[in-house]
Amino acid sequence: MADTIQLLSFSLANEQYAVNILNVQEIRSLEPVTRIPNAPVHEKGVLNLRGVIVPIIDLREKFSLPRLTYNALTVVVVLQCQLQDTHRVMGMIVDSVSDVVDVDSALIQKTPGFGDKVNTDYIKGLASSDEHMLMLLDVEKLMNLNPIEEQTGFNENRAHGTGGQS
Amino acid sequence: MAIDLAQFHQVFFEESFEGLDVMESGLLAIDCNEPVDLEDINTIFRAAHSIKGGSGTFGFHRVSEFTHGLETLLDQMRSGQRQPDQRVVDCLLGSVDCLRTMLEAMQQGDNANDADVARYQAAIDAILDQQNAPVSSAEEPAAHLPPAEAVNSAVESPSSGWRIAFSPRAQLLQRGNDPVRIFRELDELGELEVAPDFIGLPEFGEFDPEICYLSWRLELAGTVDRSALEDVFAWVEDDCDFAIQPLGAAQSCTDVSPQVSPEPSAESEAVAPATDAPPAKDTSDVDVAKVKTVKAKADKPKSAATIRVDTQKIDHLINMVGELVITQSMLGMLGENFTLDKLDALQNGLAQLERHTRELQESVMSVRMMPISFVFGRFPRLVHDLSAQLGKKIELKLIGEQTEVDKTVVELIADPLVHLVRNSLDHGIETSVERVNAGKSETGQLILEAYQRSGQIIIEVKDDGRGLNADKLRAKAIEKNLIDPQQQLTQQQIYELIFAPGFSTAEALTDISGRGVGMDVVRRNIQSLGGSIHIDSEQGQGTRIAIHLPLTLAILDGQSVAVGHETYIIPLNAIIESINVDDSKLNRVAGVGETFKLREEYLPIVRLQRVFAISGAKASKLSEGLVVVVEGPEGRCGLFVDDLLGQQQVVIKSLDANYRPVEGISGATILGDGSVALILDIPGLLRLSVREQYG
Amino acid sequence: MARILTVDDSSSMRQMVSFALSSAGHQVVEAVDGVDGLNKAKSQTFDCVITDVNMPNKDGISLIKDLRALPNYKFIPLLMLTTESGADKKQAGKAAGATGWIVKPFNPDQLLKTVQKVLG
Numbered sequence: 001m002a003d004t005i006q007l008l009s010f011s012l013a014n015e016q017y018a019v020n021i022l023n024v025q026e027i028r029s030l031e032p033v034t035r036i037p038n039a040p041v042h043e044k045g046v047l048n049l050r051g052v053i054v055p056i057i058d059l060r061e062k063f064s065l066p067r068l069t070y071n072a073l074t075v076v077v078v079l080q081c082q083l084q085d086t087h088r089v090m091g092m093i094v095d096s097v098s099d100v101v102d103v104d105s106a107l108i109q110k111t112p113g114f115g116d117k118v119n120t121d122y123i124k125g126l127a128s129s130d131e132h133m134l135m136l137l138d139v140e141k142l143m144n145l146n147p148i149e150e151q152t153g154f155n156e157n158r159a160h161g162t163g164g165q166s
Numbered sequence: 167m168a169i170d171l172a173q174f175h176q177v178f179f180e181e182s183f184e185g186l187d188v189m190e191s192g193l194l195a196i197d198c199n200e201p202v203d204l205e206d207i208n209t210i211f212r213a214a215h216s217i218k219g220g221s222g223t224f225g226f227h228r229v230s231e232f233t234h235g236l237e238t239l240l241d242q243m244r245s246g247q248r249q250p251d252q253r254v255v256d257c258l259l260g261s262v263d264c265l266r267t268m269l270e271a272m273q274q275g276d277n278a279n280d281a282d283v284a285r286y287q288a289a290i291d292a293i294l295d296q297q298n299a300p301v302s303s304a305e306e307p308a309a310h311l312p313p314a315e316a317v318n319s320a321v322e323s324p325s326s327g328w329r330i331a332f333s334p335r336a337q338l339l340q341r342g343n344d345p346v347r348i349f350r351e352l353d354e355l356g357e358l359e360v361a362p363d364f365i366g367l368p369e370f371g372e373f374d375p376e377i378c379y380l381s382w383r384l385e386l387a388g389t390v391d392r393s394a395l396e397d398v399f400a401w402v403e404d405d406c407d408f409a410i411q412p413l414g415a416a417q418s419c420t421d422v423s424p425q426v427s428p429e430p431s432a433e434s435e436a437v438a439p440a441t442d443a444p445p446a447k448d449t450s451d452v453d454v455a456k457v458k459t460v461k462a463k464a465d466k467p468k469s470a471a472t473i474r475v476d477t478q479k480i481d482h483l484i485n486m487v488g489e490l491v492i493t494q495s496m497l498g499m500l501g502e503n504f505t506l507d508k509l510d511a512l513q514n515g516l517a518q519l520e521r522h523t524r525e526l527q528e529s530v531m532s533v534r535m536m537p538i539s540f541v542f543g544r545f546p547r548l549v550h551d552l553s554a555q556l557g558k559k560i561e562l563k564l565i566g567e568q569t570e571v572d573k574t575v576v577e578l579i580a581d582p583l584v585h586l587v588r589n590s591l592d593h594g595i596e597t598s599v600e601r602v603n604a605g606k607s608e609t610g611q612l613i614l615e616a617y618q619r620s621g622q623i624i625i626e627v628k629d630d631g632r633g634l635n636a637d638k639l640r641a642k643a644i645e646k647n648l649i650d651p652q653q654q655l656t657q658q659q660i661y662e663l664i665f666a667p668g669f670s671t672a673e674a675l676t677d678i679s680g681r682g683v684g685m686d687v688v689r690r691n692i693q694s695l696g697g698s699i700h701i702d703s704e705q706g707q708g709t710r711i712a713i714h715l716p717l718t719l720a721i722l723d724g725q726s727v728a729v730g731h732e733t734y735i736i737p738l739n740a741i742i743e744s745i746n747v748d749d750s751k752l753n754r755v756a757g758v759g760e761t762f763k764l765r766e767e768y769l770p771i772v773r774l775q776r777v778f779a780i781s782g783a784k785a786s787k788l789s790e791g792l793v794v795v796v797e798g799p800e801g802r803c804g805l806f807v808d809d810l811l812g813q814q815q816v817v818i819k820s821l822d823a824n825y826r827p828v829e830g831i832s833g834a835t836i837l838g839d840g841s842v843a844l845i846l847d848i849p850g851l852l853r854l855s856v857r858e859q860y861g
Numbered sequence: 862m863a864r865i866l867t868v869d870d871s872s873s874m875r876q877m878v879s880f881a882l883s884s885a886g887h888q889v890v891e892a893v894d895g896v897d898g899l900n901k902a903k904s905q906t907f908d909c910v911i912t913d914v915n916m917p918n919k920d921g922i923s924l925i926k927d928l929r930a931l932p933n934y935k936f937i938p939l940l941m942l943t944t945e946s947g948a949d950k951k952q953a954g955k956a957a958g959a960t961g962w963i964v965k966p967f968n969p970d971q972l973l974k975t976v977q978k979v980l981g
Binding site: 173175177212216219224340344346350351401405 | 870877955968
């Protein structure tokens with residue numbers, strides 16, 4: 001009677017996370033990224049994925065965890081979702097990808113407060129698989145790239161007029 | 167056999183919308199102060215008539231009813247019975263809008279807005295009643311009666327049959343009617359007996375085969391309504407003598423008149439009850455014509471899913487593809503057993519491939535191009551309505567309507583243009599009184615012009631109104647904390663303040679332009695198309711707003727430049743020159759920042775390394791790098807880079823799709839090596855640069 | 862079975878008439894206005910002509926008048942499509958030589974019946 005959903009689990013700083021497999025377009029190794037100027041530090045830039053420009057974020061940095069050096073084993077999970085009627089894609093850099101697990105959706109618990117180790121805004125719930133607790137990410141929230149002000153408090157609209165020399 | 171009429175609906179809708187356009191432009195062209203060309207009115211009438219006919223035939227009865235009033239009014243006008251006046255024309259224009267909305271709703275399968283329809287219906291009825299148009303049959307609204315029947319509505323009870331004396335006159339045959347056909351029809355109604363009368367028959371030799379010499383006495387047995395009988399004779403009643411009498415005993419006492427020809431006087435009886443005074447709305451007809459709010463007609467996006475293309479363009483495309491196929495197979499053959507001595511042939515083949523691909527690309531682009539008249543077309547009506555609403559005299563001129571732009575531009579530029587035009591009419595152009603006092607002509611002029619120039623489409627909205635008041639703008643900006651009171655701004659920079667979010671100098675936010683759709687949204691819309699917007703004005707003389715749009719939205723000729731480890735693309739058609747500048751030429755200008763002197767001008771310098779926080783830049787002194795002089799819509803500036811790299815044609819990819827807009831960047835592209843390069847946006851860079859220096 | 866000319870400036874009406882009549886086995890030719898109709902009538906033969914009244918370039922009544930002047934069309938059934946409110950149009954049509962009329966709006970079955978009637 002249970003609704004089984006499939007999750008892709010991955011690790012980040014010794015913690016186990018997961019995303020709904022339907023939100024995963026593909027898994028790739030990290031390729032050179034073109035930096036976007038004046039972007040928040042966790043947004044590393046964009047790369048070319050078969051002709052589509054895809055932003056790449058570093059999930060550790062997004063969650064204010066210490067950064068790792070990238071190497072040939074660094075993995076990018078390319079997420080996909082429907083935001084406002086359009087199909088959107090985004091890649092997130094993780095430590096490593098673990099497994100695809102089946103989980104009974106009824107058994108997904110709401111998140112208790114974790115303190116500030118992890119940004120709980122992006123956690124949809126907790127799922128258990130074997131001995132692990134998986135923190136289920138809210139992909140829509142993660143992929144909603146808000147205007148910069150809202151994320152970092154950097155105010156673009158300075159009181160200096162909007163016109164440059166013309 | 168029932169035919170499904172739904173298959174014709176789409177065609178009906180399309181031709182009706184076209185008909186409504188014809189009506190609208192015809193109505194707009196009526197100048198009530200001049201004698202009206204009845205043939206022009208006839209054209210408008212015909213369009214209404216077609217819509218009415220079609221809607222009735224295809225089952226859209228609401229539309230048919232509504233159009234009937236319009237048609238009647240137009241019929242009176244085209245026959246000279248009624249003089250067109252402004253009130254009537256405005257009411258008709260409003261009704262055209264109402265009809266359009268109704269048809270759109272029905273096309274979607276929705277219901278029409280009954281309130282609107284009723285309002286216009288009442289207005290039209292009121293106008294129709296006001297003038298004593300002769301009680302012609304044009305005014306029979308609800309009497310859906312075939313004429314022959316209108317009279318003897320003394321309903322006869324069906325008797326057991328009828329006796330008919332039928333005597334055709336010469337015209338009957340000459341009009342293609344045939345007594346035999348009539349007999350056949352009668353025979354379907356009951357049992358018919360036919361007895362010919364040969365009295366009129368001449369000698370054989372004198373026969374004229376085109377004349378009917380016979381007459382008949384007919385007996386039709388059966389329960390047949392008199393009206394059914396009369397229907398059979400409906401077409402020929404004028405061309406023959408006939409008399410109907412009930413057969414046998416069951417006859418009513420009502421006097422049956424042997425002449426069954428329609429009597430006009432009886433007709434007007436039938437009509438009278440129908441023209442009962444509709445609820446007399448005293449001033450409603452005048453109000454309705456004015457009350458029709460100037461709707462945002464621009465709102466409905468026409469279905470963007472299809473496009474009409476000149477077949478010549480398609481043929482050209484097919485040719486291009488053919489050439490491409492040939493080149494490809496030639497290269498294929500070369501590649502099969504390639505040896506180095508074939509290198510020249512390979513290079514030729516590749517060059518050919520590049521040529522054909524580019525030609526194909528240009529051809530495909532042109533398929534998507536449409537004349538900007540598609541956008542300009544809505545403005546005569548808009549200006550007409552708005553100037554009436556504002557009580558101003560305004561003349562609209564459209565120039566360059568045939569200028570071709572990409573389909574996406576047509577779809578997205580309409581809203582910003584409407585906003586600019588509204589602004590111009592509302593705030594720019596003065597009332598006639600003000601204008602005369604200022605020594606100008608009574609009628610204000612609004613010009614919409616489109617043209618192509620150096621790889622761009624330019625669209626201008628120009629008026630000869632009161633122009634922008636820089637002091638007022640500045641004061642408002644200070645009041646809204648958009649600028650620092652101490653800050654020095656050039657006149658141009660003050661004009662640019664209009665684009666700041668939340669800015670409006672109107673004393674009262676009028677209904678027309680103050681709907682919270684600010685100039686900042688206009689600019690953003692234009693930027694999303696890869697374009698820019700520029701204001702020019704002279705107080706007292708007028709304002710000119712120029713929108714610059716890329717000619718093709720998807721392809722760009724670019725110059726790659728290096729700054730540190732990063733590569734950026736500058737649109738080639740923006741580049742004037744690339745020079746080496748000595749640091750001694752550097753200056754600082756208040757409010758602008760660093761500038762350098764180029765011939766007689768001082769141009770601002772944009773240090774990409776700083777503005778984009780790029781690490782590892784090679785050059786810090788001007789002399790160590792290169793200054794690329796570029797031209798944006800607001801003027802020129804110099805971009806300071808480390809090096810020039812190659813030039814190539816790039817495909818523009820949107821950053822918005824999966825990311826967000828970035829100031830100073832207009833888009834991205836994929837280079838030959840598969841990496842992503844960002845394309846620079848000059849106006850955005852300038853803004854960033856000023857902010858960075860004063861930040 | 863019969864060759865019929867339908868003249869109407871409304872594309873949807875023409876299509877509908879064409880469809881209705883050709884489904885019954887008739888051969889239908891379309892014309893977009895009176896001028897087009899007259900030209901086609903002159904260069905081809907028809908057993909019946911159905912024409913709208915209000916059209917640009919040459920209206921239905923003028924067309925009927927001109928057709929009647931042609932020897933081939935002296936006795937051919939010429940039908941007018943007219944709205945119910947146009948009694949004066951019917952008179953004018955008859956004066957021009959129209960055989961009869963079909964009142965708009967009509968449904969395809971009515972049209973077919975009427976046409977079958979006149980074709981005999």
